[in-house]
Every structure is written in C-alpha cells, then in structure tokens.
Amino acid sequence: MDKKISARNVSVIYRGKFNQEPVLACEGVDLEVEEREFVSIVGPSGCGKTTFLYAVDGLLPINTGEIRVNDRPVTAPGADRALVFQNAALLPWRTVWGNITYGLKLKGDLNQEKVSKVENLVDLVGLKGFENRYPSQLSGGMQQRANLARGLAVNPDILLLDEPFASVDAQTREKLQLELTQIWARTQKTMLLVTHDISEAVFLSDRVIVFSARPARVREVIDVAIPRPRSLETKHSELLQEYVQRIWNLIELPS
Amino acid sequence: MSSISSEPVVTNPVVTVPGLPPIPWSERYFRFLWGSVGIVGFLVIWQVSVVSGLVDRLFVSSPIDVIITAFRLLPSRDFMVHLISTAQCLFWGLLIAVFIGIVVGLPLGWFPTLNAMFEPVIAGIYGVPYIAFLPVIIMWTGIGMTSRIIIVVWSAVFPVMINAIQGAREVDTDYLRVGRSFSATNLQMFFTIALPSSVPYILAGLRTSIGRAIVGTVVAEFFMSSRGLGYFINLKANSLEMAPAFVAVVVLALFGIALVSLVTYIENRFCTW
Numbered sequence: 001m002d003k004k005i006s007a008r009n010v011s012v013i014y015r016g017k018f019n020q021e022p023v024l025a026c027e028g029v030d031l032e033v034e035e036r037e038f039v040s041i042v043g044p045s046g047c048g049k050t051t052f053l054y055a056v057d058g059l060l061p062i063n064t065g066e067i068r069v070n071d072r073p074v075t076a077p078g079a080d081r082a083l084v085f086q087n088a089a090l091l092p093w094r095t096v097w098g099n100i101t102y103g104l105k106l107k108g109d110l111n112q113e114k115v116s117k118v119e120n121l122v123d124l125v126g127l128k129g130f131e132n133r134y135p136s137q138l139s140g141g142m143q144q145r146a147n148l149a150r151g152l153a154v155n156p157d158i159l160l161l162d163e164p165f166a167s168v169d170a171q172t173r174e175k176l177q178l179e180l181t182q183i184w185a186r187t188q189k190t191m192l193l194v195t196h197d198i199s200e201a202v203f204l205s206d207r208v209i210v211f212s213a214r215p216a217r218v219r220e221v222i223d224v225a226i227p228r229p230r231s232l233e234t235k236h237s238e239l240l241q242e243y244v245q246r247i248w249n250l251i252e253l254p255s
Numbered sequence: 256m257s258s259i260s261s262e263p264v265v266t267n268p269v270v271t272v273p274g275l276p277p278i279p280w281s282e283r284y285f286r287f288l289w290g291s292v293g294i295v296g297f298l299v300i301w302q303v304s305v306v307s308g309l310v311d312r313l314f315v316s317s318p319i320d321v322i323i324t325a326f327r328l329l330p331s332r333d334f335m336v337h338l339i340s341t342a343q344c345l346f347w348g349l350l351i352a353v354f355i356g357i358v359v360g361l362p363l364g365w366f367p368t369l370n371a372m373f374e375p376v377i378a379g380i381y382g383v384p385y386i387a388f389l390p391v392i393i394m395w396t397g398i399g400m401t402s403r404i405i406i407v408v409w410s411a412v413f414p415v416m417i418n419a420i421q422g423a424r425e426v427d428t429d430y431l432r433v434g435r436s437f438s439a440t441n442l443q444m445f446f447t448i449a450l451p452s453s454v455p456y457i458l459a460g461l462r463t464s465i466g467r468a469i470v471g472t473v474v475a476e477f478f479m480s481s482r483g484l485g486y487f488i489n490l491k492a493n494s495l496e497m498a499p500a501f502v503a504v505v506v507l508a509l510f511g512i513a514l515v516s517l518v519t520y521i522e523n524r525f526c527t528w
Contacts, residue, residue: 018367059432059435059436076438077435077436077437079438082437083436085432087429089427089430089432089433091447091451092528093452093454093526093528102433103437106434106437106438106439106440106443106447107438135528136528
C-alpha cells in the first residue's frame with residue numbers, strides 16, 4: 001500500500017466528557033487518500049465526520065478496523081499529521097508567533113533555520129506584522145490564518161482541517177478558501193478537510209467523500225473534475241454548482 | 256515566499272482625526288471624580304456629626320483628629336514597630352498561602368482522581384471558621400510570629416487554592432486537544448496549557464485572599480501578640496484613645512488597597528489576553 005491515509009472498516013465510539021454516555025460516531029468507514037491529494041468529507045451535521053478526523057489525527061482511539069498513515073497504524077498524534085481546529089483554538093496567553101511556533105517549541109526544535117521558515121510561513125498566510133498580537137486582538141479570519149499556520153509550522157505530511165472556515169464571515173471565507181488552494185499548491189501537502197459547506201468542499205477538493213447520518217459510513221465518493229488552478233469564478237461556475245447539487249441530494253438530512 | 260493574500264491585510268488602527276471633539280474630561284475621569292466626591296462627602300458628614308454632637312467624640316473620634324494624629328503617629332518609632340510587624344506577618348502569610356494554594360490546588364484540579372478524593376475534605380476545612388482553631392494553634396506553636404503567620408496562611412490559602420483547582424479543572428477542551436494533537440508530554444500539557452490557563456483564576460482568588468489575610472492578621476494580633484496594628488487597635492480602643500485606633504484602621508485599609516492594586520497591576524501587565 002502506498003496510500004497516504006487509508007481507513008479500513010473504522011468504527012469510533014465517541015465518549016464526550018468524562019462519565020458521559022458513549023455514542024457510536026462512525027461505523028465501517030473505508031476510505032483512502034493519495035499523496036498530495038485534497039480530499040473533503042461532507043455529511044449531515046453531527047454525523048461523526050469530526051470524530052473521524054480526530055481519529056485520523058490520533059486524538060481518539062478507534063474501536064474496530066484500522067487507520068494507517070504513511071503505511072503505519074495510527075495509535076496517537078504524530079509529527080506526520082497536524083490538525084487545524086474548528087474554533088481556531090489559539091492559546092489566548094500566547095502571541096500569534098507563540099501560537100504558530102507552539103508545536104516546534106514542544107519538540108524543542110526551534111532553531112535559527114526553523115525560525116526563518118516560520119517567518120516565511122507567517123508571510124504566506126498573510127500574518128506579517130501581527131506576530132506580537134494576542135489572539136483576542138485578531139479578527140476571526142486572522143485567527144484562522146494563525147490556526148492554519150500553526151498546523152503548517154511543524155511541517156507535517158498531512159494537514160487535517162476541521163471546518164476551519166465555519167466561524168468566519170462569508171466574504172472572508174471565500175478569500176480564505178482561495179488562499180487555501182494556493183497554499184495547498186505551494187506546500188504540496190496532503191489535505192483532508194471536514195466541512196458542512198458543500199461548495200467549499202467541491203471548490204477545494206480533488207475528491208469529496210459523502211458520509212451518511214450517524215453512525216457515519218461512506219455513502220459516496222465523488223471525483224471533482226474541475227481543472228486547476230481554480231479561481232473565484234470557478235467557485236461560482238455552473239460546473240461547480242452541478243457538483244454541489246449532486247452532493248446535496250446525497251446528504252441525508254437528519255430527521 | 257511572498258504573501259498570497261490577494262489584498263493588504265486590514266487592521267483597525269486608532270485614527271485620531273483632527274477636528275473631532277475630544278472626550279470631555281467629565282466623561283474621561285467619570286469614576287475618579289464621583290469616587291472622590293463620595294469619599295469627601297463621607298468625611299464631611301462624619302466630621303459634621305461629631306462637631307454637632309450627633310455622635311460622641313469619645314467613641315468615634317473625627318476625621319480631622321484622625322489626620323492630626325496620623326501626622327504625629329506615622330513617623331514615630333513606636334507606631335512603626337507595629338506597622339512593620341503587621342506588614343511582615345501579612346507578607347509571609349500571603350506568600351506562603353499563595354505558594355501552597357497553587358502547588359496544592361493545580362494538581363488537585365488537574366488530576367480527576369485527586370480532585371474527587373480531596374474536594375470534600377477541602378470543602379469541609381474551608382467551611383470551618385479558622386478562628387475556631389485559634390486556641391488549638393496557640394497550643395501547637397504558642398504566641399508569636401509563627402502562630403500569627405499560621406493564622407494568616409489558614410485564612411488566606413483557600414480562595415487561591417479553590418480557584419487554582421477550578422482553573423486547572425476547567426481548562427478548555429479545545430486547548431487540551433491542541434496540546435495533545437501536537438504530542439505534548441504530560442508535563443508539557445501541565446506547564447503549557449493547564450498552568451497558564453489557570454492564572455486568571457488564581458489572581459481572582461488572590462484578590463479574595465488578600466482581604467481574608469488582613470482579617471486573619473488582625474484577629475491573630477488581637478489574641479496572640481504584643482505587636483502589630485491589631486494589637487495596637489485593641490490597646491488604644493480599650494483606653495478610649497479612638498484617634499490612634501482609627502489611624503491604624505486606615506493604615507490596614509491602605510495595606511489592602513495597595514495589595515489589591517498590585518494584583519490589578521499584575522493582571523494588566525501579564526494577563527492582557
């Protein structure tokens with residue numbers, strides 16, 4: 001197997017807080033992600049897509065089956081993956097720079113060379129000049145930029161994105177989506193995105209995986225044959241809308 | 256690598272446009288002004304009630320007497336001995352209380368098992384008025400600085416400890432995930448997530464602790480000391496010298512204000528987030 005990520009018959013039992021009833025979030029999920037591919041997972045709200053993403057990151061144990069990343073089974077979070085969180089989840093007591101370098105600092109791996117790489121990264125995500133701000137002094141969009149940079153800073157093979165643009169306003173979201181395609185092209189990372197925004201999924205992805213309602217299974221895999229590079233015109237093109245319509249029809253609305 | 260951001264990033268700078276009216280001083284210093292009016296008003300009513308004979312000068316003194324006495328008393332070596340003694344007791348007591356509160360509190364919040372085990376015990380001890388232990392502490396350590404500091408520590412440790420427990424216990428799940436996702440070790444989780452996230456809780460607890468520590472100091476000095484402002488107040492009041500007693504009370508109040516201001520300063524300086 002030379003897949004970047006492969007999940008076979010994965011079920012995940014999610015236990016929220018301590019002493020809370022467990023929930024079967026995913027059941028029998030099979031999927032594969034190729035190297036440098038951009039894959040999105042969409043599905044009805046609360047179907048367990050985020051839970052699945054956490055399992056790929058190694059934050060949650062899986063109940064049955066196996067998730068392999070770089071052909072090694074996932075047992076815990078590792079340096080080959082980084083998660084971009086839904087609510088930015090920047091540590092409020094650290095500056096933007098402190099947040100972006102957090103992963104490197106934990107590893108004691110912040111040498112001169114890394115510092116200049118992170119400086120480039122800060123520039124890439126458009127946060128130059130904001131390094132010394134605290135997260136509370138940033139707009140939602142800027143926070144998500146920092147969130148993204150924090151994930152990229154540890155130079156992972158795979159970036160796992162959990163609805164990263166869900167909480168920013170519509171205009172900023174479109175802009176960030178466009179930037180993400182460019183970052184993806186430049187950094188050549190494998191990206192796995194979870195989102196409830198279908199047009200976002202189509203716009204960004206090579207393939208869109210549609211999950212069923214909980215417990216989540218793979219309902220359909222859709223190849224997105226829209227040429228790259230994609231622009232904002234692509235976003236509003238008829239071709240993209242056709243994909244959106246097709247996927248929309250596949251999503252089971254929770255009763 | 257240049258920025259891929261398609262347009263320059265816009266921030267919200269504070270722009271002062273010439274020609275716009277400035278904030279009126281009555282608005283800018285609103286709380287300060289009316290706060291001053293409150294204090295002066297209170298002192299005037301107090302002075303008038305004493306002068307008019309509404310209250311007995313023998314028992315309450317008057318603001319002017321207190322101020323005159325303060326000028327006489329504060330530079331005197333006799334008073335300074337008491338002031339320094341109280342300051343020492345307060346300083347060491349608070350320092351030890353904060354240290355114990357944090358060092359014991361954070362692990363008790365961080366480890367769910369420890370938390371479940373010790374919370375009832377702490378709630379129990381916290382519920383007992385520490386003054387009830389005064390005779391016991393006198394039996395243990397006699398009368399002197401040690402027993403006074405024990406009382407101060409006892410009175411002040413719980414707000415810091417309980418807040419440290421809560422702080423370490425209620426760390427945002429998102430932050431914990433961030434740490435775990437970047438493969439933080441348990442020690443790193445504690446020092447880079449739990450500890451900084453608890454600091455605001457600890458400082459809030461410290462504010463409460465300061466008030467309790469001052470009460471503890473005075474109580475200790477009433478009963479187990481021949482020094483300190485508490486002892487001084489007791490001594491003077493018993494001989495109906497109200498002005499010196501009130502001076503000592505004011506000094507205690509100033510201690511409290513100074514210490515709370517220090518906490519505010521620390522908050523503004525280090526917890527700007």
